[in-house]
Amino acid sequence: DGGITQSPKYLFRKEGQNVTLSCEQNLNHDAMYWYRQDPGQGLRLIYYSQIVNDFQKGDIAEGYSVSREKKESFPLTVTSAQKNPTAFYLCASKSGSAVSFSGANVLTFGAGSRLTVL
Amino acid sequence: SQQGEEDPQALSIQEGENATMNCSYKTSINNLQWYRQNSGRGLVHLILIRSNEREKHSGRLRVTLDTSKKSSSLLITASRAADTASYFCATLPMDSNYQLIWGAGTKLIIKP
Numbered sequence: 157d158g159g160i161t162q163s164p165k166y167l168f169r170k171e172g173q174n175v176t177l178s179c180e181q182n183l184n185h186d187a188m189y190w191y192r193q194d195p196g197q198g199l200r201l202i203y204y205s206q207i208v209n210d211f212q213k214g215d216i217a218e219g220y221s222v223s224r225e226k227k228e229s230f231p232l233t234v235t236s237a238q239k240n241p242t243a244f245y246l247c248a249s250k251s252g253s254a255v256s257f258s259g260a261n262v263l264t265f266g267a268g269s270r271l272t273v274l
Numbered sequence: 275s276q277q278g279e280e281d282p283q284a285l286s287i288q289e290g291e292n293a294t295m296n297c298s299y300k301t302s303i304n305n306l307q308w309y310r311q312n313s314g315r316g317l318v319h320l321i322l323i324r325s326n327e328r329e330k331h332s333g334r335l336r337v338t339l340d341t342s343k344k345s346s347s348l349l350i351t352a353s354r355a356a357d358t359a360s361y362f363c364a365t366l367p368m369d370s371n372y373q374l375i376w377g378a379g380t381k382l383i384i385k386p
Contacts, residue, residue, distance in 0.1 A: 196378055197378050198377050198378050198379070199317075201374075214373065244314075246316055262307060263309075263317070265317045270314075
């Protein structure tokens with residue numbers, strides 16, 4: 157079955173450490189996204205990517221980095237520069253352009269990764 | 275700042291009753307989407323309604339859009355325990371070509 161796989165589901169990090177969250181999709185979607193979700197708030201966009209080797213910053217990119225070496229994969233690194241990294245991280249993808257949301261071009265989400273800083 | 279704001283923040287009803295959630299937004303939109311999130315899971319798309327549409331149906335779901343009031347409502351009829359989840363609206367502002375703006379969600383609890 158097609159879908160998005162995020163790993164790990166739970167991750168604990170010590171302050172000062174970088175961690176990488178994995179996101180893999182087999183939907184043949186071009187656009188991929190990383191969102192951060194905090195309790196009582198809406199999703200906030202960290203980064204998005206339209207094609208391989210290209211990605212754009214969202215509203216809260218500081219302290220995060222991404223890569224898009226393969227169409228299927230869009231890993232997110234939470235660096236030590238991110239001051240408050242404890243959150244639920246969601247990866248999503250969609251067909252078509254990253255800058256067009258209409259009709260069937262809606263987001264498909266992974267199950268999320270919960271990062272806790274100790 | 276948040277574009278979409280859901281109301282109420284939390285809603286608890288008996289199984290079989292109808293549940294209504296509202297979403298208000300600030301700027302003109304291209305479309306508005308509703309998503310569901312079960313606890314600790316990813317979001318699932320429910321319905322997309324375009325700015326020139328007033329109502330859409332999908333099974334037990336009915337979405338309305340009032341662009342003059344900048345608001346939308348999601349109605350779930352004959353609720354079931356499995357409908358227990360958080361519901362989010364996301365808007366695509368007219369002047370944005372890439373970013374959905376998300377509300378904080380309504381937490382719906384269906385009591386058996």
